[in-house]
């Protein structure tokens with residue numbers, strides 16, 4: 583069967599990946615309420631389309647931090663991509679950069695920062711790369727990551743703030759998740775990662791990755807750490823994992839250059855709002871001072887359109903990148919992106935918008951079906 587949309591790629595990946603990888607990639611935390619809601623919530627909004635406008639030319643370009651992008655659709659940081667395809671992060675970054683959009687590399691990737699930087703350079707002389715940072719207990723390890731990202735041409739640092747501890751992902755506990763032995767979290771090879779989840783003590787009912795976080799990642803971060811990161815790099819700092827107005831205002835106060843409204847793809851705290859439901863609150867709090875981006879549950883062109891109408895500058899896809907890799911490596915990720923681009927262009931045209939700047943709150947409303955249930 584021909585792949586027609588991103589959900590078809592997910593169906594394919596379910597049959598292609600082993601259960602260790604599939605459980606890790608697909609799961610959310612606890613009852614996965616937030617995971618499901620991330621996608622379902624988009625259906626609670628409707629687009630208000632305008633007609634009889636010349637939509638023969640659609641322009642999806644925009645600029646952010648002085649860089650031009652062909653679409654407001656980026657690839658989110660997801661860990662350990664070599665479980666999906668042998669090329670892993672290199673396949674993904676090649677796909678994203680060949681389409682002139684951003685690729686975000688996870689701190690806990692299975693390809694090095696340098697390999698990913700080089701791979702991007704091979705397909706574009708204007709590389710589009712952001713580095714996602716976890717702050718390690720050892721500040722020197724953290725600084726080392728930042729310096730290597732700078733030296734490899736990364737253009738911004740994404741500071742993930744929703745992961746002081748790893749969320750409780752039941753499939754990874756029931757079938758203890760373990761990174762296959764031929765792979766490693768290669769960027770910080772000195773970080774402790776050789777424990778075996780089979781031997782976790784009872785009561786330490788967590789996965790290998792939860793243990794990695796407990797051993798290595800600093801849970802004592804505060805807003806002062808944002809100030810510290812700003813002081814050690816010239817790169818823009820984007821805070822990822824903000825859902826409420828109070829924190830959005832603090833981001834502005836402490837000097838964040840942008841915010842990503844994110845709940846980590848429903849993998850951290852369960853029973854928190856879907857990202858599209860949190861977007862308007864954050865956008866209002868930020869009051870146009872810094873750009874607001876969004877990830878979580880974006881699977882269709884209309885999802886992208888709705889997020890932009892509610893004030894997002896751009897959106898990210900996380901899992902679809904992994905499904906694209908599982909389907910056909912770099913070409914599978916290109917296919918995933920091209921499908922989403924095509925859907926988004928059509929959503930724009932059929933809504934009567936020919937450029938991103940025209941998409942605003944006049945084009946969206948709450949679905950009357952869901953509004954009547956409130």
Ligand SMILES: Cc1cc2nc3c(=O)[nH]c(=O)nc-3n(C[C@H](O)[C@H](O)[C@H](O)COP(=O)(O)O)c2cc1C
Pocket residue numbers: 606607608620658659660661688689690714742822844845846847848849877878879880898899900901902
């Ligand atoms: C398998 C997987 C691994 C992830 N790894 C990271 C990570 O290393 N760092 C991070 O900040 N977010 C990570 N995320 C969260 C993503 O950056 C993003 O917030 C999320 O995937 C967006 O939701 P979506 O998958 O529905 O598109 C991960 C998500 C998944 C599914």
